[in-house]
Amino acid sequence: MKNQSKFSENYILLPVSKTRVNPQESPKVAKFFTELQSSSKATSTITLNVRKRAAQPSDEIAVKVLDSIDTEGAKLISISNEELANFRFSYPGIRIIPEKFYRPAVCARERIKIQMNQAQASASVTLRITDQENKAIAGATAVFFSDFEASRGASGITDQTGTVILKINGEVAERVYIYPEHSYWGCFQTNVALRSEMTFKLQPISAGNTDALRYFYDTSAWPPLPHKVKIGIIDTGVGPHKDLEILGGRNMVRGENEAEYNDDEGHGTHVGGIIGALGNLKGVAVGAEIMSYRVFPKGQGASNFDIMKAIDQAIKDECDLINMSLGEAQDDEAISSYIKDAYNAGILCFAASGNDNRGPVSFPAAYSLAIAVSAMGRKDTFPDGSVQSGTVREPYGQDENNFVADFSNQGSETDLIAPGVGIISTYPGDRYAIMDGTSMACPAATGIAARILAGNPKILNMARNQTRADEMVKYLAIYTKLLGFGANFEGKGMLYPNDELHS
Amino acid sequence: MLTLKEKECYTLMTNFILKHKEATEPDIKKMTAILNAHGVRVLDGSLLPKTALVEIEESCLEGFQTDLGTDWNIYPEKKYKVPETGKKAKKGSL
Numbered sequence: 001m002k003n004q005s006k007f008s009e010n011y012i013l014l015p016v017s018k019t020r021v022n023p024q025e026s027p028k029v030a031k032f033f034t035e036l037q038s039s040s041k042a043t044s045t046i047t048l049n050v051r052k053r054a055a056q057p058s059d060e061i062a063v064k065v066l067d068s069i070d071t072e073g074a075k076l077i078s079i080s081n082e083e084l085a086n087f088r089f090s091y092p093g094i095r096i097i098p099e100k101f102y103r104p105a106v107c108a109r110e111r112i113k114i115q116m117n118q119a120q121a122s123a124s125v126t127l128r129i130t131d132q133e134n135k136a137i138a139g140a141t142a143v144f145f146s147d148f149e150a151s152r153g154a155s156g157i158t159d160q161t162g163t164v165i166l167k168i169n170g171e172v173a174e175r176v177y178i179y180p181e182h183s184y185w186g187c188f189q190t191n192v193a194l195r196s197e198m199t200f201k202l203q204p205i206s207a208g209n210t211d212a213l214r215y216f217y218d219t220s221a222w223p224p225l226p227h228k229v230k231i232g233i234i235d236t237g238v239g240p241h242k243d244l245e246i247l248g249g250r251n252m253v254r255g256e257n258e259a260e261y262n263d264d265e266g267h268g269t270h271v272g273g274i275i276g277a278l279g280n281l282k283g284v285a286v287g288a289e290i291m292s293y294r295v296f297p298k299g300q301g302a303s304n305f306d307i308m309k310a311i312d313q314a315i316k317d318e319c320d321l322i323n324m325s326l327g328e329a330q331d332d333e334a335i336s337s338y339i340k341d342a343y344n345a346g347i348l349c350f351a352a353s354g355n356d357n358r359g360p361v362s363f364p365a366a367y368s369l370a371i372a373v374s375a376m377g378r379k380d381t382f383p384d385g386s387v388q389s390g391t392v393r394e395p396y397g398q399d400e401n402n403f404v405a406d407f408s409n410q411g412s413e414t415d416l417i418a419p420g421v422g423i424i425s426t427y428p429g430d431r432y433a434i435m436d437g438t439s440m441a442c443p444a445a446t447g448i449a450a451r452i453l454a455g456n457p458k459i460l461n462m463a464r465n466q467t468r469a470d471e472m473v474k475y476l477a478i479y480t481k482l483l484g485f486g487a488n489f490e491g492k493g494m495l496y497p498n499d500e501l502h503s
Numbered sequence: 504m505l506t507l508k509e510k511e512c513y514t515l516m517t518n519f520i521l522k523h524k525e526a527t528e529p530d531i532k533k534m535t536a537i538l539n540a541h542g543v544r545v546l547d548g549s550l551l552p553k554t555a556l557v558e559i560e561e562s563c564l565e566g567f568q569t570d571l572g573t574d575w576n577i578y579p580e581k582k583y584k585v586p587e588t589g590k591k592a593k594k595g596s597l
Binding site: 143145152254296300303307334352354362407435437438 | 576578
């Protein structure tokens with residue numbers, strides 16, 4: 001019997017719908033609940049089998065059933081954080097909710113916040129940003145920090161001449177970040193002496209760049225998917241781009257033309273390219289049918305109602321997977337109910353864990369029926385002095401060149417990790433851009449999941465119900481590899497479509 | 504001239520999502536009557552009959568919820584963002 005870790009926590013298990021499992025609708029879940037019910041009378045730890053390939057040695061998860069509401073009802077279990085992702089993938093189709101403790105609703109005392117007067121700027125810096133041939137780069141964002149910890153500094157966007165004037169206090173910028181919109185690597189420097197006129201030259205994206213995505217997944221050598229997999233991308237829209245084929249979609253933004261599901265902001269097109277780019281640059285799931293569900297009005301946040309409509313539309317369009325590279329801090333039962341509907345229709349929802357510098361996993365990634373994806377990077381897949389060099393932070397993997405991106409959130413809700421640092425993908429205007437984020441890791445995982453599932457038409461051809469979604473999760477579970485970051489950072493690890501994950 | 508109820512509900516309108524709880528079809532006639540009685544406007548009915556985006560004054564919410572009964576959940580409309588990684592300086596800080 002496997003020993004239970006001393007860092008165990010309590011979780012409530014519930015069926016996907018309602019509070020009691022229906023043996024007719026979900027016989028496997030009912031059988032599992034009955035098994036747990038019988039062990040709830042004993043105080044000892046039970047062991048559950050981990051789903052693995054037949055050839056691999058068996059492994060077990062230690063679980064203690066602490067309490068139960070009847071045979072078909074909720075179960076309170078204690079399980080190690082390290083084992084939680086293993087449990088989710090081995091026993092899908094169950095909502096897993098952390099046990100919470102509520103306190104009396106006593107008002108907290110107001111705290112006095114002292115507002116300090118801002119110091120006067122002592123320096124004005126005329127900044128020029130160019131390429132290697134001194135050609136001006138417009139639209140680049142420059143951020144100069146005089147005090148990084150306090151987020152004190154100045155920022156601005158370059159005009160058509162590649163120029164921006166920043167007023168900053170002090171003689172040295174603790175940190176400097178330059179973020180181009182597209183086509184170039186960004187720039188990161190520390191302890192930069194300030195001068196009245198400064199120039200930064202950015203490196204262009206070159207065809208020879210092997211980014212972290214292509215380091216782990218040799219996309220240029222992969223054939224198109226052998227079986228139809230439809231992926232709904234809920235984002236700023238997707239394409240058009242010469243390297244992308246979009247099957248269809250819908251603009252879900254209230255008051256806008258529903259036929260306009262194109263993207264002119266960039267985020268959704270970048271996400272789409274990671275999945276399905278099929279030009280010189282290849283995505284991880286070339287041949288996947290991409291549906292674009294636009295939920296972001298230009299430059300604004302997306303309404304949860306529009307996201308619900310998008311999930312509903314993806315169900316109607318018979319998507320197999322949904323990618324949601326978006327998030328917020330608070331739970332949202334309205335969206336959860338639609339993710340649950342998708343799961344019950346045999347669709348898996350992948351969501352970005354969020355980029356709050358090791359903050360808690362964002363919603364909807366944190367919802368137990370969504371697959372939460374965190375972001376990792378690989379040293380030497382981006383230039384020295386690039387923005388990406390500032391994202392390197394522990395924990396490092398078994399291979400010490402792998403790291404969890406400094407921005408990536410963490411928590412026991414993490415299911416998977418994927419490359420999300422310095423990712424090259426498609427950008428509006430038939431351009432290419434480098435982006436970082438769990439937003440990029442999420443489509444990497446969604447796309448690889450599509451590639452893995454395309455190898456098993458038996459599952460894809462199943463009736464569209466919860467059992468189909470359960471089987472998809474179980475099948476993906478055997479194509480995961482731990483990179484050594486720890487469960488809170490990587491969950492079940494990285495998906496790989498064959499035995500050749502480069503790590 | 505506005506009635507007292509209309510006056511109460513005239514300002515500070517907020518968007519909420521109505522979602523029917525049960526697997527069965529909701530009674531739309533009854534729901535529409537309650538919406539009308541409380542001056543609630545449907546902003547987006549594309550997910551009806553089970554879900555709708557409505558506009559209502561927050562102080563009227565309690566009475567509206569009571570009349571709807573336990574068959575419906577009411578959630579506030581929220582805004583989601585694309586997670587960014589770019590570092591930002593606080594506005595006005597130097």
